[in-house]
Amino acid sequence: GDSVTQMEGPVTLSEEAFLTINCTYTATGYPSLFWYVQYPGEGLQLLLKATKADDKGSNKGFEATYRKETTSFHLEKGSVQVSDSAVYFCALTIYNNNDMRFGAGTRLTVKP
Amino acid sequence: NAGVTQTPKFQVLKTGQSMTLQCAQDMNHNSMYWYRQDPGMGLRLIYYSASEGTTDKGEVPNGYNVSRLNKREFSLRLESAAPSQTSVYFCASSGVLVTNNYGYTFGSGTRLTVV
Numbered sequence: 001g002d003s004v005t006q007m008e009g010p011v012t013l014s015e016e017a018f019l020t021i022n023c024t025y026t027a028t029g030y031p032s033l034f035w036y037v038q039y040p041g042e043g044l045q046l047l048l049k050a051t052k053a054d055d056k057g058s059n060k061g062f063e064a065t066y067r068k069e070t071t072s073f074h075l076e077k078g079s080v081q082v083s084d085s086a087v088y089f090c091a092l093t094i095y096n097n098n099d100m101r102f103g104a105g106t107r108l109t110v111k112p
Numbered sequence: 113n114a115g116v117t118q119t120p121k122f123q124v125l126k127t128g129q130s131m132t133l134q135c136a137q138d139m140n141h142n143s144m145y146w147y148r149q150d151p152g153m154g155l156r157l158i159y160y161s162a163s164e165g166t167t168d169k170g171e172v173p174n175g176y177n178v179s180r181l182n183k184r185e186f187s188l189r190l191e192s193a194a195p196s197q198t199s200v201y202f203c204a205s206s207g208v209l210v211t212n213n214y215g216y217t218f219g220s221g222t223r224l225t226v227v
Contacts (some may be wrong), residue, residue, distance in 0.1 A: 004154075017150075032129075034215055036215070041203075041220070042220055042221075043116070043202055043218030043219050043220045044202070044204075044216075044218045045218070045222055046215035046216070046217075049215055089154060089155070099157050099160070099171070100157070100216060102147075102154040102155040102156075103154050104152050104153055104154040107152055107159060
């Protein structure tokens with residue numbers, strides 16, 4: 001079935017370090033791909049999205065490129081801040097499907 | 113503030129008790145969803161409602177029922193709570209039936225413990 005696999009956490013980085021969180025997917029159709037962020041005690045918030053191959057989603061310094069050839073949607077940020085500490089979820093939906101599938105989440109901690 | 117509102121935020125139940133989790137959105141969204149979040153498993157869909165008057169099962173519907181009361185409200189009911197239903201529950205909404213181009217708006221969650 002359709003699914004998303006994320007790199008396991010937790011990930012701990014120093015401020016201003018480069019961040020990569022890997023995400024790969026399995027889908028029978030042509031999915032749209034999303035990254036969500038969850039801050040402590042809150043619900044998930046949409047961070048960025050890409051709806052077709054080679055699209056790049058970006059927001060708040062985060063980027064992810066939809067790679068059909070490698071079925072990947074890795075999240076990157078060039079210089080993380082303490083305020084980026086959160087849990088990050090990769091997700092996908094298939095056209096005309098009301099089920100958004102989420103990865104297990106990756107906890108990021110950024111230290112000053 | 114516009115968004116998705118869930119109540120209660122915390123709840124402790126004894127095994128066998130029943131309760132209803134409430135969810136309301138004020139964004140005029142057609143679709144609403146209930147997810148549960150468990151450690152290491154991400155979010156799993158319990159039920160969804162593509163539009164007012166319709167509901168469908170998701171990945172993990174057993175032990176739950178839902179009601180789409182009107183366009184704004186979508187409730188989740190546990191008829192006889194079990195310890196396996198200890199989880200964090202999230203309600204979400206989406207503006208269109210076809211979700212491939214739109215993300216979801218999530219509520220802040222209900223942390224439920226069944227003892």
